[in-house]
Amino acid sequence: MEDMIQMDRTMSTQQDIKIEAKNVQVYYGDNHAIKDVDVQIADKTVTAFIGPSGCGKSTFLRCINRMNDTIDVCRVTGDILLDGEDIYDPKVDPVQLRAKVGMVFQKPNPFPKSIYDNVAYGPKIHGLARDKTDLDEIVEKSLRKAALWNEVKDRLNAPGTGMSGGQQQRLCIARAIATAPEVLLMDEPCSALDPIATAQVEELIDELRQSFSVVIVTHSMQQAARVSQKTAFFHLGNLVEFDDTDKIFTNPQDPRTESYISGRIG
Amino acid sequence: MTTSLLTTDARTKKRNAAEARFKAYGLGAIIVAMLALVILLTSVLGNGLSSFQQTFISLNVELPEDKLDKSGVRDISVMSKVTTIGYAPILRNALLATLEEQGIETDLSNKEISNMISKEAAATVRNRVLGSPDLVGQTVQFDVLASGRIDGFFKGRVTMESAALDGNTSPEALEIAQALADAGIMQTKFNWNFFVWPDASDQRPEAAGIGVAILGSLYMMLIVLCLALPIGVASSIYLEEFAPKNRWTDVIEVNISNLAAVPSIVFGILGLAIFINFMEFNQSSPLVGGLVLTLMTLPTIIISTRAALKSVPPSIRDAALGVGASKMQSVFHHVLPLAAPGILTGTIIGLAQALGETAPLLLIGMVAFVREYPAAFTPESGLFGEASTALPVQVYNWTQRADPGFVERASGAIITLLVFLLIMNAVAIYLRRRFERRW
Ligand SMILES: Nc1ncnc2c1ncn2[C@@H]1O[C@H](COP(=O)(O)OP(=O)(O)O)[C@@H](O)[C@H]1O
Ligand SMILES: [Mg+2]
Numbered sequence: 117m118e119d120m121i122q123m124d125r126t127m128s129t130q131q132d133i134k135i136e137a138k139n140v141q142v143y144y145g146d147n148h149a150i151k152d153v154d155v156q157i158a159d160k161t162v163t164a165f166i167g168p169s170g171c172g173k174s175t176f177l178r179c180i181n182r183m184n185d186t187i188d189v190c191r192v193t194g195d196i197l198l199d200g201e202d203i204y205d206p207k208v209d210p211v212q213l214r215a216k217v218g219m220v221f222q223k224p225n226p227f228p229k230s231i232y233d234n235v236a237y238g239p240k241i242h243g244l245a246r247d248k249t250d251l252d253e254i255v256e257k258s259l260r261k262a263a264l265w266n267e268v269k270d271r272l273n274a275p276g277t278g279m280s281g282g283q284q285q286r287l288c289i290a291r292a293i294a295t296a297p298e299v300l301l302m303d304e305p306c307s308a309l310d311p312i313a314t315a316q317v318e319e320l321i322d323e324l325r326q327s328f329s330v331v332i333v334t335h336s337m338q339q340a341a342r343v344s345q346k347t348a349f350f351h352l353g354n355l356v357e358f359d360d361t362d363k364i365f366t367n368p369q370d371p372r373t374e375s376y377i378s379g380r381i382g
Numbered sequence: 383m384t385t386s387l388l389t390t391d392a393r394t395k396k397r398n399a400a401e402a403r404f405k406a407y408g409l410g411a412i413i414v415a416m417l418a419l420v421i422l423l424t425s426v427l428g429n430g431l432s433s434f435q436q437t438f439i440s441l442n443v444e445l446p447e448d449k450l451d452k453s454g455v456r457d458i459s460v461m462s463k464v465t466t467i468g469y470a471p472i473l474r475n476a477l478l479a480t481l482e483e484q485g486i487e488t489d490l491s492n493k494e495i496s497n498m499i500s501k502e503a504a505a506t507v508r509n510r511v512l513g514s515p516d517l518v519g520q521t522v523q524f525d526v527l528a529s530g531r532i533d534g535f536f537k538g539r540v541t542m543e544s545a546a547l548d549g550n551t552s553p554e555a556l557e558i559a560q561a562l563a564d565a566g567i568m569q570t571k572f573n574w575n576f577f578v579w580p581d582a583s584d585q586r587p588e589a590a591g592i593g594v595a596i597l598g599s600l601y602m603m604l605i606v607l608c609l610a611l612p613i614g615v616a617s618s619i620y621l622e623e624f625a626p627k628n629r630w631t632d633v634i635e636v637n638i639s640n641l642a643a644v645p646s647i648v649f650g651i652l653g654l655a656i657f658i659n660f661m662e663f664n665q666s667s668p669l670v671g672g673l674v675l676t677l678m679t680l681p682t683i684i685i686s687t688r689a690a691l692k693s694v695p696p697s698i699r700d701a702a703l704g705v706g707a708s709k710m711q712s713v714f715h716h717v718l719p720l721a722a723p724g725i726l727t728g729t730i731i732g733l734a735q736a737l738g739e740t741a742p743l744l745l746i747g748m749v750a751f752v753r754e755y756p757a758a759f760t761p762e763s764g765l766f767g768e769a770s771t772a773l774p775v776q777v778y779n780w781t782q783r784a785d786p787g788f789v790e791r792a793s794g795a796i797i798t799l800l801v802f803l804l805i806m807n808a809v810a811i812y813l814r815r816r817f818e819r820r821w
Contacts, residue, residue: 188627211706215705219700225695225700226701227702
């Protein structure tokens with residue numbers, strides 16, 4: 117009987133699991149940057165990765181869309197499953213994967229092109245639009261989702277690099293969601309932004325949760341507490357603790373987590 | 383004890399003095415460089431500007447049928463039996479007649495009168511007559527070249543004193559020339575033909591031009607552009623964006639840097655061995671010259687292209703890969719357009735270098751005396767296979783000649799070369815300004 121209930125629970129959680137990492141190791145040459153990480157990331161939630169600088173948050177995030185492939189010395193072992201499919205399978209083309217798993221970087225990096233072209237680029241190369249009106253629609257929808265449409269609708273042909281930092285970051289978010297990804301990875305998306313722009317982006321992240329599974333790396337614990345439902349704490353390449361966000365912040369199980377959130381390691 | 387801000391302390395004084403000294407050194411270096419440039423330009427311009435002007439004599443030439451057309455029916459094959467030597471007396475007589483008409487007295491010998499007219503003039507008249515035989519029997523007005531000495535007199539190169547010691551002219555001849563100039567019959571005017579005419583033999587600097595040299599240089603630049611740019615850019619993109627970073631790519635990188643530093647004459651030896659001796663392309667041909675210059679320019683283009691690619695921020699590549707672009711798409715859609723101004727500048731600077739290169743061309747025989755305009759293609763010699771010369775080699779060639787008239791020609795060719803280089807650099811700067819985008 118108990119077995120049955122157990123089964124049931126795993127079944128129901130399994131449905132919601134978007135990404136599952138099993139026994140992931142990452143090496144930069146001889147540097148063992150990620151050690152034995154197992155994690156399950158749920159769909160339509162915001163998951164925050166926190167931890168001191170250099171603990172491997174970015175490294176692990178970049179494993180999820182295989183951006184680490186571009187680093188020659190980087191080697192990844194273990195399994196990362198997206199919807200149950202191993203993304204490191206030799207048959208998987210990272211280009212296809214990255215259309216499904218979008219990424220927003222720490223420093224806003226719009227292409228030195230017009231706002232329109234920035235957003236339209238992804239859909240264009242993936243053939244998501246049948247014609248110009250289709251493309252216009254995608255661009256508008258993405259910019260609306262990124263809460264940028266009202267600010268830029270009159271100057272879609274202006275260069276994306278000419279906007280403020282916060283606008284540029286929201287443009288990058290619009291660009292990432294224009295390819296209709298299922299997962300959105302964000303690596304410290306607010307670290308280059310002022311508090312007002314940060315608040316806007318945070319609000320945006322909360323809305324994006326409706327459509328995507330969002331994974332955000334942040335060095336700000338307040339931010340993690342504000343935007344995420346799940347939090348993972350990394351330390352020296354290990355995933356120390358992974359739980360509901362309020363649990364991590366109110367009742368951490370591991371002493372390392374406790375000392376980090378109370379400001380003793382940082 | 384507090385120190386006042388109104389008095390500078392010893393440390394600050396020393397620091398300021400060092401800074402002032404450094405600025406002075408820099409300024410000094412720039413002044414020396416500017417001075418050298420000014421001296422170079424004044425000397426070249428002073429010597430060479432006059433080559434764009436030429437002295438012509440306006441003569442009414444009687445073309446007697448009994449001398450020029452023995453057949454009497456304008457049969458070209460008969461008419462062409464009369465060589466340029468046969469035309470010389472006709473021109474001399476025309477000049478004598480003009481002198482008489484103007485009331486200019488002379489006791490110069492026929493030979494000395496002939497010496498006032500360029501030896502090229504007879505050939506010019508002959509070509510004209512053979513071109514339109516109907517002229518025979520008429521009196522036709524020709525603007526013929528004055529000889530180099532007379533031309534030099536009007537440009538200040540030949541003086542009465544130097545003429546007294548000169549076997550090719552005399553003070554009396556110069557006086558007559560002056561009288562003809564006063565009468566408006568002898569005129570020094572802009573000489574467009576300098577850019578069109580081919581080289582001329584040792585005795586006739588007044589007829590020498592840089593037409594063949596410009597054409598040869600143009601052909602070679604075309605070859606360099608068509609080969610070095612695509613090969614250079616493709617290999618840079620491969621090395622910079624695709625090649626794994628390992629020992630082999632390091633070795634290649636070091637070798638390319640070393641190639642850029644190899645003396646150009648070595649490329650000439652290489653070209654001689656490979657393209658002429660082994661592949662048996664024609665000597666002196668723009669094809670061989672262009673290939674050698676391509677080899678020479680490649681490292682320059684590769685190095686500047688790689689620098690341009692490196693200067694594109696990696697965040698742009700990440701951004702492109704992040705939205706699911708392939709490596710190739712990220713390079714061709716984003717990185718390359720941003721690197722283009724740098725690549726173009728590097729290419730143009732490489733081309734400018736190649737345009738001014740002399741040593742390797744000497745080795746592959748481009749120093750030959752060429753009077754025929756090389757065709758871009760002929761069935762016998764192939765593409766760019768006809769003998770030619772090039773601008774810098776023409777300069778070298780002319781500075782070797784005895785007649786002082788060629789010093790002027792050489793300087794004129796240098797000015798032309800410098801103008802081409804200036805234009806190329808201006809284009810490079812313009813392109814960089816025009817296409818440079820900030821991020
Ligand atoms: N491109 C790289 N090459 C080599 N080592 C790297 C590279 N990126 C990160 N590392 C190393 O991996 C470890 C984790 O880095 P990172 O994931 O950037 O940490 P975080 O994002 O948590 O600050 C660090 O020790 C860092 O030195
Ligand atoms: Mg990081």
